[in-house]
Amino acid sequence: MKFPIRAAIYSTALLGTTACTSVWAAWPNDKPIELVVGFSAGGETDVLARTLAPFMQKHLSDTANIVVVNKPGASGAIANAYVQRASKDGYTVAMVNTPPMNFMPLVQSTPYDPDQFALIGRVVSDPTLLVVRDDSPYKTLKELVAAVKAKPESVSIGQNGLGSNGGVALNILMLESGASFTEVPFAGTGQSKVALMGGHVDMIFASHTAVPNPAGEQKKLRILGQFVEERAPMLPNVPTAKEEGFDVVVPSDRGLAVDKGVPTDVRDKLQAALEAALKDPGFLEAAKSFSAILAYKPGPAWQKDIDDAKAPLTKLAAELKQNGRAPAQ
Structure with missing residues (x-):
């Protein structure tokens, strides 16, 4: 009797694994992907996100759907926190802005951790x-x-x-x-x-x-x-x-990021779709108004830029705190 019980347990475990795999395999087609913008509709970041979204979804799959969600306030902190608190399933993507994303946590408590973001890629670098x-x-x-x-x-x-x-x-x-x-x-x-x-x-x-x-x-x-x-x-x-x-x-950089808990294969697919979207003739036509600042960098290269910029930002944050000029906590 022991063998059938063991076999039944194995079959149940296998079924659970298969079901889980099928859920992951459904990404990005079984529900909309939220592209979260930390600023109001109509602003520069919002316009960039809405121009990019249809071309990103085109290069993800035939049935992918990306919707732009605005969560304005606190220099993007509300949107960043929303993305980091969401399920780590690849259906919540941030349009992040630097320097606010990586500077504000140096001068005050923020509801998100910039180190918890995995950067997908930089889209623009605005002088x-x-x-x-x-x-x-x-x-x-x-x-x-x-x-x-x-x-x-x-x-x-x-x-x-x-x-x-x-x-x-x-x-x-x-x-x-x-x-x-x-x-x-x-x-x-x-x-x-x-x-x-x-x-x-x-x-x-x-x-x-x-x-x-x-x-x-x-x-x-x-x-x-x-x-x-x-x-x-x-x-x-x-x-x-x-x-x-x-x-x-x-510089004022804008690009995409997800929480580090999102599986690597999903991140890779997002980065590939972003890179393809930015080369798409349709996107380049739609993005003519800001074509001069398009400056794609894959996530790791952009992260290096941010890491390299940390020293002067940290020095500035210390000076602001010392002189009582840092924002209230």
Whole structure:
């Protein structure tokens, strides 16, 4: 009688394994995949996600369905936490933004852990720019810093919050250069551009997508410097901060990530679909408005960039805490 019982147990276990395998085999076809965006509908990150989604699903399978879900608030923290708390089955994918994703946990408690994300791939890298009105007396970043060191807080700079690329770039610039600017926070680049053109601030930090044609704005603008590793292809005549002697590299990157608990084979399929989508002629046509900042990198290479950027961010976080400028917990 022992053998039949053992056989029955083995058969039950095998059936359970087979059922589990069939569930995994159904991915990504048995329910929609949520692509979670940490910002409101209509913003730059949301538009990118909605442009990308149909081409991602096309290259996953004939019946895959990707829906964009907006979870705005707290510099993306609400969306990041939502993704990390979801089932680890590959049906919840984050559109993550750096530097907010990896900087905010250094200055305050966040409901997510950036180290718990497995990056799928970077989609865009948007240069961070220091933008002035065309009639500004400052012609170079080096000249600007020298003037402000001689007369602290004499120049006001608008930025979109401490965790934004502009907020981080401004604070690292002050830390590295010793110049003390007057920070003016805004809720978005639309507001800060209006303030700049109206003469309410002297200059602003903004991503390239927010000022693709500075000279064509209602009030002519000019780019004083770009805060990236090397000159962006579309800005060949604008020096980087590093060229001016200030080691400040803070691009605004956006891409896909999942929780590390998601199986490796699912992650690999997502990365393959992302890479194929970004080469798809249909996507390239749909993405013309931001084609200049498309900059695919597979997850591991993007993770290395983030790891390399950790030292200056950690240094900045320590300085902000020491001076009581870190956000409340």
